[in-house]
Amino acid sequence: MITVPRITLDALIELYDVFFIDQFGVLRDDRGAYDGSTSALQRVKDAGKTVVILSNSGRSGEYNAKRLVKLGFSASSFDHFVTSGDVAFSILSAADSPIKSGALCFTISSGDDTNLAERLGLKVAKTALEADLLVISGSEAERISMDDYRQLLQPAAQRQLPCFCTNPDIHKLVGGSIAPGAGSIAKLYESLGGDVRWLGKPYREIYDFALTLASAADRRQVVCIGDSLEHDILGAQGVGLASVLVQTGVLSSSTEAERQDLFLSVATPTYLLSAFR
Structure with missing residues (x-):
């Protein structure tokens, strides 16, 4: 013990x-x-x-x-x-950043937050099919099932889009209970064959x-x-x-x-x- x-x-x-x-x-x-x-x-x-x-x-x-x-x-x-x-903004806005200004970014977040993409001067992609990169910054797993997230992520994984997880929390607190966090969604992306850069x-x-x-x-x-x-x-x-x-x-x-x-x-x-x- x-x-x-x-x-x-x-x-x-x-x-x-x-x-x-x-x-x-x-x-x-x-x-x-x-x-x-x-x-x-x-x-x-x-x-x-x-x-x-x-x-x-x-x-x-x-x-x-x-x-x-x-x-x-x-x-x-x-x-x-x-x-x-x-921290993600500091790294991704540096001179040696792996992403280019104006790239199309598909964000999975809570409350439709696209703050990081906006700070970086990226364009908002409405789907993974048109995106150049993926950001996972939040979760709404209390109302969106992990199967639904899988369907959202599948096209990005098939296209091998680079993914940046800016909230590695596996769990989140919702109404006194626990639900899958952004980190769980990023792990799901990895399970589909996607590559994730974890920040946090x-x-x-x-x-x-x-x-x-x-x-x-x-x-x-x-x-x-x-x-x-x-x-x-x-x-x-x-x-x-x-x-x-x-x-x-x-x-x-x-x-x-x-x-x-x-x-x-x-x-x-x-x-x-x-x-x-």
Whole structure:
């Protein structure tokens, strides 16, 4: 049995100077802020810590920050909001980008979001049949079946369109339950023979981006707080950062035996925190 020590938020404040905090499952769900999370985030910032919200969202950090403030979080309670969408834009807009301005982009997202394509100066493709590349930034699997997504993706896979997944989350929180996330759709594309470039947690680029933004030279002073072993904890482990698994979000209904299996097969957090409050 793997024993992971429990810790309090006050103890974390004493131990670390830079906090990378996940959004969904830690601070909020799709319905709003978790009880106590707004004051807890302000408490970390008031202690003089550098706070970076680190989210697997295909939308920009600016968009997400405004949405967080609307949910009751103070804009003064965090220094930066970094998303996988921001990292994707940074990489795909660079001089050595594998895509060309004006290319036709077919986007699978939530709420018909085509933000990344627009930021990159790409044209919107209505179907995969006319597209030059594919972006998977979100999921509406709560209302669109995975079989329907398979049919959407099949023409792209047959044409071997390059795919960029800007939200690797395998699961998403919807109305208190869990549904397949954008990462599950990207894995489906891979199963059809498509090639996917993954951008976001647990991959290194998003951590390098956040570490630079936070001017965090000493990684021993950085802690990552998240609800996903596959993304938050595995990602932190991969870049040598301490991690805290909160028992809200995607693992809130898991048993101790199920968590133990995941500790062995996926990643083991440095600490456990019952909730971010």
